[in-house]
Amino acid sequence: MSRPDILCIGAVLWDIIGRSSSHMKLGADVPGRITRLPGGVAMNIAMTLAHFGLKPAVLTAIGQDPAGDELAERAEELGVSTAHAYRSADLPTDIYMACEGANGLIAAIADAHSLEAAGEKILAPLSDGRLATAERPWDGPVALDGNLTESLLSRIAASPLMAEADLRVAPASPGKAQRLMALVGHPSACLYVNLEEAGLLCQCDFASAAEAAEALRGIGVARALVTHGGSEAAEASPGGLTRLRPPEVLVTRVTGAGDTFMAAHIASERAGMAPEAAFARALRAAATYVSGENPH
Template sequence: MDKTPDILCIGSVLWDVIGRSASHMRQGSDVPGRITRLPGGVALNVAMTFARFGLRPALLSAVGRDREGDELVEACEALGCTTSYIYRSEDLPTDNYMAVEGANGLIAAIADAHSLEQAGARILAPLRDGTLGSSTAPYAGSVALDGNLTESLLDEIARDPGLAAADLRIAPASPGKAERLLPFLRARRGVLYVNLEEAGILCQDSFDSAPEAAARLIERGAARAVVTDGGATACDASPDGLVAERPPEVLVTRVTGAGDTFMAAHIVAERAGAGRAEALDSALAAAAAYVSGDIAT
């Protein structure tokens, strides 16, 4: 068995199929570009960033025992991620994410995480059977969690005694899944990492800035909220107050995975002892480097 991991990443581990073009695109566009297949999913993207910073992350997810799953697990190990805790299903296929990006940003995306959703609480077995934790000996480390899990399972996690002592960090995965994070508002647990649109969905409102959105999330029950707004000011809010920083200006060459890189870099900075302003600045710099192409996938 692998040594105890530095951090757990719970959620989607799948293949990213990304089509990118240097052209501006709209609905119905047919343009030249490049299509790549890379290991992805929010949990894995976050884990890969942890590995780049020298941490040993472990993945808790569902991956099929098909050829795509075997290739994916092998790729995860090569990227420095522990895969021995992954639930490997005989009857569920490996999940996929497909996106199209143009010079004007993300055009469209479809996340097929049905196997992860159907696996349900089986992915949490190591936190309940004593392997990593249990109700009598809760896991006390950091946990990065994504909203590709069902809302019912996320509600279980928010109240799970096996995670009662954990430092929970949660991202919704996409605006379409933002409402799945509501259990953490109700439980007043964890740090939420959301963009401006996702914050609006959680608050059933619209906002002009990240500080406004972050402050409202705290009012709604969030223990802490970190809100980003693309190239505009980002904000870290808690009951102790707001911290706001503006990201560096860069040429954007890709967007898929930027939020995951931001989240991981922020957690790494805080683990290293950075204050709130320093950690936010460090995370924005890492995300800027990623979207500009300075960090390889």
């Protein structure tokens, strides 16, 4: 089995997304389309990385139920390896449900209880020799998602198994952003957050992505990329602050946009692009995604 180019650790589940072209309010009942697709932050990132020509593998929990078998098969078809996933006979395959209108995301529920229950079992390939060992830790990129519990993220941050890894971190949702505090202070952790998530981490309201990115650096984040919808985005790193505005597009979907941005940025840097060029390419990929087209 060939070595993966990158490990994506976190949620791999079924996305059930209802979309309508109508503006929606609480209690709205409107026509639209409902889709069922492989999803979860780790899976979304992995799929986009595969689109960019990389070989990702997911470390996650997938049930041995029919939904899990179908999900694993579909992932492999999309270029995402599930060979190292923890397949539980006792835990069902996780699921995410969202409702989107012309005015954006209306509501969503993430049922990632199996991933949380599996805990450190999903990391076994990093210590048992399948991918790495304590003596030979994984030294490539790792995409972490905030669906992992805060205690597991804390253990990952302190683990010698991740001492040489290039950690890229996504919060999963504003409701889980606080979990990423476990990665603050890690020497290689790069956080990808939106303006709201940055505010939750810093316990402050920000007027711009640039202000938020610099504040994240101020609390100990090694590198931060902050997006703000169609407004200016910013990257703060030891090399300074970069501000870029994403392309203007008609928004037709929002679920998965942040994951697409993160994956495109990782792929661009892996391809050797300069920091600002990689940042710009990632913003273009996310804009293309929300417009309804494929990001690659």
